[in-house]
Amino acid sequence: MAKATIQVYGRSYTVACSPGQEARLTELGAELDSRITRIATAVGDVGDDRLLLVAALSLLDELHAAQGGSRARLAELEARAAEALEQAAGRIEALATRVESDPGASDSA
Numbered sequence: 001m002a003k004a005t006i007q008v009y010g011r012s013y014t015v016a017c018s019p020g021q022e023a024r025l026t027e028l029g030a031e032l033d034s035r036i037t038r039i040a041t042a043v044g045d046v047g048d049d050r051l052l053l054v055a056a057l058s059l060l061d062e063l064h065a066a067q068g069g070s071r072a073r074l075a076e077l078e079a080r081a082a083e084a085l086e087q088a089a090g091r092i093e094a095l096a097t098r099v100e101s102d103p104g105a106s107d108s109a
Contacts, residue, residue, distance in 0.1 A: 008033045009040070009051065035059070 004022040005014045006029025017025050036055050040046075043054070 004029070006030070006033075009036045009048065 001016045002019045002022055003014050003016055004025040005012055006026055007013075008029060013029070015025060015029075032055065035058065036051050039054050039058070040051055043051075046054075
């Protein structure tokens with residue numbers, strides 16, 4: 001098991017991780033440190049536990065917003081795909097009708 005040491009709000013933490021994930025964990029730790037520092041600057045000295053709580057809630061809020069946006073985009077894409085399929089089906093039916101009503105039409109196509 002690999003380990004990475006991260007700095008968060010002036011404290012060092014050694015965290016176990018999968019081999020090869022040390023750099024990513026260090027990056028995430030730096031991002032968390034930055035977020036907690038910004039929160040601490042905004043709200044003042046509320047204690048480490050509350051700073052971590054606010055940071056966690058902030059991250060979850062962003063995650064939920066991103067997931068909601070992804071779902072909305074997926075629904076939009078599905079609707080556009082369904083519309084395109086309906087249009088294609090209409091064109092295919094029109095061509096089939098033309099071919100059935102005029103067998104010679106397929107020779108000139």
